[in-house]
Amino acid sequence: MTDERLGGRLIALGVTGSIAAYKAVELLRLxxxxxxxxxxxxSPAATRFVGPLTFAALSRHPVESDILALLPDGRIGHIVVADSADAIVVAPxxxxxLGAMANGLAGDVVTATVLASAAPVVVAPAMDGDMWAHPATQANVARLRDAFGYGIVEPAAGELASGQSGVGRLADLPEIVDAVVAAxxxxxxxxPDPSRRPPLVDGPRDTDLAGRHIVVSAxxxxxxxxxxRFIGNRSTGRMGAAIATAALERGARVTVVAANLEVMLPDGAEVIHVESTAELRAALLRLTHRPDGTAGFDALVMAAAVxxxxxxxxxxxxxxxxxTGLTLQLEPTPDVLAQLxxxxxxxxxxxxxxxxxxEPRPYLVGFAAETGSLERAxxxxxxxxxxxxxxxxxxxAGSGxxxxxxxxxxxxxxxxxxxLPLLSKRQVADRLLDRIALALDARDADAQTSKP
Ligand SMILES: Cc1cc2nc3c(=O)[nH]c(=O)nc-3n(C[C@H](O)[C@H](O)[C@H](O)COP(=O)(O)O)c2cc1C
Structure with a gap:
């Protein structure tokens, strides 16, 4: 179906301080x-050759260059990459x-990530010919290849940055890509779970929910x-509104079943206003039953506090x-989500x-507000x-x-x-929608393959 050889893979690209660092931009594109x-x-030296902005814009991930900095979401970047990458390629x-790696020194993000990872590693050296020929370099390369099992894409002969000719030019990029595919x-x-991978930079998202109808109760x-007078709760609708906004930006048609919101909903969402649990239930049942037996939506996210x-x-x-005071007798409301x-x-x-x-079966997401342990969830x-x-x-504090x-x-x-760590409600919404988009794609792929 596709001739992409690395579809669905996460590749970590380590760039170090060589004059050939600019070629890593093209390698990223390939x-x-x-x-x-x-x-x-x-590596810190690499940032002097090519700025992180170019790599961030092309990769859509924050670029790691400071070993002591945390990711925007609080996780330790080099560990996240080390644990999630399908392969690491260091080029140039x-x-x-080579020397640092051969000795297990982890002073920057590139070496620290390689050291922390069980992923296969491909190394494409590039340097002055005499540096390459030096016994120290050769011994380090041999150790990486023979003792650590790293794939080495040997440098090529040709004209070098120093003006001299010799062996030391970064190998041709397609050769490096082939080595990554083989690794x-x-x-x-x-x-496979996006939440285990490094975060994406904020910005326009893929329209990975185009053609989907997402219903959000808020x-x-x-x-x-x-x-x-009424019995109510403290929910303002912020979480549901964030999900609706994110889903619209990702191309979905969005219907919000809105129960007494204190926040604005995004333009473009279809809104059904309800007050009570009975009205919310009726609205969702109407959306669920279509005359042709299909559900009127692909996913339901029950963010409303019912x-x-x-x-x-x-x-x-x-x-x-x-x-004499007033005694109210209360009865349980129907469990709307369980019924749906x-x-x-x-x-x-x-x-x-x-x-x-x-059919096709809609994907159902519930929210559970707890106080204390989440064991009951x-x-x-x-x-x-x-x-x-x-x-x-x-x-x-800061949650709920x-x-x-x-x-x-x-x-x-x-x-x-x-x-998940403490995130903005919009970030939580996107993490959730990442999962929903993947699950719906998997649902449709299953339906295709199970067709006679
Ligand atoms: C203009 C210039 C080009 C360089 N090119 C290379 C190179 O191609 N290969 C190399 O091993 N070192 C090269 N160096 C030296 C490295 O930048 C230096 O050893 C640095 O400490 C490498 O750090 P890193 O491995 O952490 O990135 C170059 C230095 C300069 C000033």
């Missing part, structure tokens, strides 16, 4: 043309890099006590102050198949029958209601758990 995502690391590799081979992708429901209890009865007129999950899966509350499942995920549950401790940040854990039906 690796991208092979379908690879590329994360670039520069200086004599200094990766048919090994499984090490980090805000908090209110259950009327009388015409003027009331768990409502007054058993609602007074038609305003309740008057009474000397059963409908789309065609199962009853015991998980038995009782009806036709909705895993049980909630199973009980509700959703594909993903985003759990957060709303009692933690009314803030612009959130620290969440994403739990999957398969038992996976990803504890």
């Amino acid at each position: 690796l991208r043309a092979e379908g690879a995502e590329v994360a670039v690391m520069l 590799a200086t004599a200094h890099f 990766v081979g048919s090994t499984p992708v090490r980090a 805000g908090g429901t209110r259950e009327a006590i009388d015409p003027v 009331a768990d209890f409502r007054p058993v009865g609602t007074a038609d007129t305003k309740l008057e102050r009474a000397g 999950a059963r409908i789309v899966r065609g199962t009853d509350s015991d998980g038995e198949a009782t009806a036709q499942a909705v 895993a049980e909630k995920l199973k009980r509700k029958g959703v594909d993903l549950l985003v759990a957060n401790d709303v009692a933690e 209601f009314g803030t612009d940040t959130n620290r969440v854990s994403i739990l999957t039906l398969e038992g996976g758990r990803d504890d």
Whole structure:
């Protein structure tokens, strides 16, 4: 189907302080043309030859050049790259890099990443002919190749930056690309989950949700006590609005089922206003049932805080102050998300198949606001029958209601758990949509391959 040899792969490109560093820009382009995502690391000397901006713009990842700096999301950059890259290629590799690496010195991001990684390593040296011929350099190269198993793409003969001729020119770039492809081979992708890879630089995203319809519930429901009073919650709708904004920017059609929002929704979202849990449920059921048996959407993200209890009865007129006080009797509200999950899966509350499942099956994401431990979240995920549950401790500072940040854990039906650092709600939205986009692509690919 595709002749991209590095599709779905993450390649770490280490650039060191050689005059040939400018060629790494073209190497990055060639690796991208092979379908690879590329994360670039520069030694401090390399930054003097080519600026990080060029590499960041072309790779769309922040460039790592300071071993002591953290990623914008707080993770340790060289460890993230080391753990997620399918291969590391150092090109051009200086004599200094070869020496440092041969001795396990990790003084910059390039050497530290290579040292910290189990990924295959390809090294393409480039230097003055005498430097290359020096026994120290040759011994270092031999150690990298024979003791460490690194692939060495030997330098070529030709005119060098010094004006002399000799062996030391960086090998031709297609030869380096071939060596990377060979090093990766048919090994499984090490980090298919985008959240395990280095972050992307902020900016226009791929329209990876084009043609998708994403439904987001946002805000908090209110259950009327009388015409003027209600039982509500502190949800403002910020998280749901961030998801709607991000999904629109990524090309999706977006419907927001909005329950009493305190924030603006983006232009372009279709909005259904609801007040109570019953209205929210009715709106979502209408969206779920289409006459042709398909769901009217590809993914539902239930970011709204839905009331768990409502007054058993609602007074038609305003309740008057009474000397004896007021006792409200509450009853549980229907579990809207669990009901929707059963409908789309065609199962009853015991998980038995009782009806036709909705095809293609929409992807369901729930949110669970907890206070204290997130232990209950895993049980909630199973009980509700959703594909993903985003759990957060709303009692933690900077997380939950009314803030612009959130620290969440994403739990999957398969038992996976990803504890994200404190991120802006927009970043959380994009992390979530990364997963949704991948899951929907996988769903469609499965449907294609299972066709007779
Ligand atoms: C103009 C210029 C070009 C250089 N080109 C090379 C080179 O091609 N290969 C090399 O090994 N060193 C070269 N060097 C020396 C390295 O930049 C120097 O050894 C530096 O410490 C390498 O650091 P790094 O390996 O951490 O990037 C060059 C230096 C200058 C000033």
